[in-house]
Amino acid sequence: MDRKKLLFLIGTAMAAFLDFSVGALLATIVGSVMGEPVNIWHLIAGGILALLPDITQITMSCFKKKQIFISDHHETFDHWPILMITIWTVLLFIVGGRYWGVLTFLCMFFHYNHDMEIGNNGGIAFFAPFKWEFFTWFKGFYDPETSPIYRPENILGTWVWENWLKPSTLSLIEISLGSAALAIATSMVVNYRVSILLFAFCWIGTILVWREARS
Numbered sequence: 001m002d003r004k005k006l007l008f009l010i011g012t013a014m015a016a017f018l019d020f021s022v023g024a025l026l027a028t029i030v031g032s033v034m035g036e037p038v039n040i041w042h043l044i045a046g047g048i049l050a051l052l053p054d055i056t057q058i059t060m061s062c063f064k065k066k067q068i069f070i071s072d073h074h075e076t077f078d079h080w081p082i083l084m085i086t087i088w089t090v091l092l093f094i095v096g097g098r099y100w101g102v103l104t105f106l107c108m109f110f111h112y113n114h115d116m117e118i119g120n121n122g123g124i125a126f127f128a129p130f131k132w133e134f135f136t137w138f139k140g141f142y143d144p145e146t147s148p149i150y151r152p153e154n155i156l157g158t159w160v161w162e163n164w165l166k167p168s169t170l171s172l173i174e175i176s177l178g179s180a181a182l183a184i185a186t187s188m189v190v191n192y193r194v195s196i197l198l199f200a201f202c203w204i205g206t207i208l209v210w211r212e213a214r215s
């Protein structure tokens, strides 16, 4: 794999980092609220649940003839929140019980809220397929084409390079929140030494990636 493609993949992973770490934190919070013993595997499972909508998309893009990641404007079936949250929550509730049902609901609800327009980030038809207008809690329904995800300068490749592979408002906020969430989750489940190490690892890794992308 060439250097540019590898950096792009790392940048995409950085964009997914906040979902994963909030999912891990939710796994510990739901565990302590519901009196369910939680271990490191619950954290990983929470992270995966919070990434589920994008995992469907990445898997599908692997089966496409040309293996390129395209910006699909969050309008394919995996980004129809009401439908997907209902299906997965019911499924995980039946298979795993109350803890997994609640966790799935919260993780996926977070993911779709995170996909809403925040700064230069995203936009989603939250009530699709019933309503195709994009939605955020602070401005209600609006025309998708006015959202950042439709702007030509924000096609996925450029968006990753401009927002994730160098320090930007978006990357600084999300890496800060994500590394803090992961540190809190691991301090509750493993111990504080591991959480400090993980926190340091997140930032050292980020800084190394930024340095490499700049050269």
Ligand SMILES: [Zn+2]
Residues within 6 Å of the ligand: 053, 054, 079, 111, 115
């Ligand atoms: Zn998404």
